[in-house]
Amino acid sequence: MKMQALGESSGVAVDCDSDCAQLILVQKNLRNLPPENIKRHASYVELLDLSYNRIKDLSWLAEFEQLRHLVLDNNHLHEAQLRTLTQPLPQLEVLMLNKNEFSDLHTTMQLIRRLFPNLEYLSLHGNPICPDGLELQPFSTYLQYDYLYYSNYIAQSLKKLKFLDHGPVQRIYSYESFSSKNYGKGGARLVHTTSL
Secondary structure (H helix, E strand, O other): OEEEEOOOOOEEEEEEOOOOOEOOOOOOOOOOOHHHHHHHHOOOOOOOOOOOOOOOOHHHHHHHHOEEEEOOOOOOOHHHHHOOOOOOOOOOEEOOOOOOOOOOHHHHHHHHHHOOOOEEEEEOOOOOOOOOOOOOOOOOOOOHHHHHHOOOOHHHHHHOEEOOEEEOOOEEHHHHHHOOOOOOOOOOOOOOEEEE
């Protein structure tokens, strides 16, 4: 991977490889992507990794028309930051949002479905909406049906999704036994359906 230093005004060194179209800006203390980075890289970047930053505004993502993979782990993101992206990214296939602050499953899925309609892989480990037990807390209250409810709700919301968190999407819904507690406002309509 080539190392490319950007303009003095940005003050950000970027790991960038134009051969495989990656832009890596991990742990740069960024709130937004500097305009010079957007101008220089938006036309060809397919993978953008902004993990371990403090991103607050995503409106500039619309400039990345070739973007297929987006990694935003550990940014303290919540639903309000997704709302700053007003234009959908239909080309995006992989979205990593691990260890953020998404707390309303219904709202988060509405936003993701609208903004990333062709998503095939989504990971939300370590968010309040993901009952995955990965925080490794002693005496965890995590129960298998909590994750089943969460994963079925997401699978129903994102029809093209193939992988969620740590495994393939299972599209077998049997919601009558799932409690809707702790899964955000609005509540899901309980539905019986099966698809492969």
